[in-house]
Amino acid sequence: MGSDADFAERLRATGLRVTKPRLAVLAALSELAHADTDGIIGAVRRELPSVSHQAVYDSLRTLTDAGLVRRIQPTGSVARYESRVGDNHHHVVCRLCGEIADVDCALGDAPCLTASDDSGFLIDEAEVIYWGLCPDCATARTPTSTDLT
Amino acid sequence: MGSDADFAERLRATGLRVTKPRLAVLAALSELAHADTDGIIGAVRRELPSVSHQAVYDSLRTLTDAGLVRRIQPTGSVARYESRVGDNHHHVVCRLCGEIADVDCALGDAPCLTASDDSGFLIDEAEVIYWGLCPDCATARTPTSTDLT
DNA sequence: AGCTTGTCTTGACTCATTCAAGATTACGCG
């Protein structure tokens, strides 16, 4: 799911310098989906024990600006990052445990991009966050579907 | 657009105590759309100069939990609140100035609530944020539509 | 009016994220 050479190539293609922190961040993101900065720092330090948190923050910012990673930040959560970009996909967030999963858009390529009334805005992206309960939390809450009051 | 008596009624109907900070917060929100906490504190203190910021935070949390106000938090922004609730509407956010406007959903009552693959989640809400440029920023950037390269 | 419980004040604190200054490193060039 991505080698270092692969990541290096992606960086060069975007005109970015190839540095160890950036490679490690890309590697971390290819393993961890929707990781927060802290988790990314942890993963990165497994390879490069001495990276500064600042380098990770910088890398994430740079990679995000370059479009190589995507930042998402559901209400009430810290920033999270994912390396799946370019396709138009959305997220489901569990209200209880915060678990996040990917969701392909139901409407094809550019879903919902047509707001009924755009107030004069030039819209270029529609970001959708679905809220609900993940399978585990849903089960924990209503063990059987029979105890609904 | 809402008197104190009106707000008090809404609070009682939800089983909440009627307090000055809460009334002031509701009043502030009926004037300011999509205000952040700081703006709300400012507005509230115009009526009640001595409210603590904590009271405002508490009120906002309580009112949000009760469903009387809605919290939104676009990536990169602090928490913002609005009193328009119950209808299913979304937001456009300007990438440059952060301006937010309301958008009615294009798809009727429960838009996009059907994800193509819900990963087993029990989805109960779809939150949509449109990203783009507000009229002002769009104009500032491409004064005439003729200088497109 | 008095009681009880929820709410507010005050003030300290957390923690994600940013800022700043100087040391290092990537990489184009000779």
Add this chain to the structure above:
DNA sequence: CGCGTAATCTTGAATGAGTCAAGACAAGCT
């Protein structure tokens, strides 16, 4: 292959939204 320069990283401090906690206060029931 080694240099120079600008970008990047390290270190360490600062910012700021939001939270926590203890005690004072007040809303609403009786």
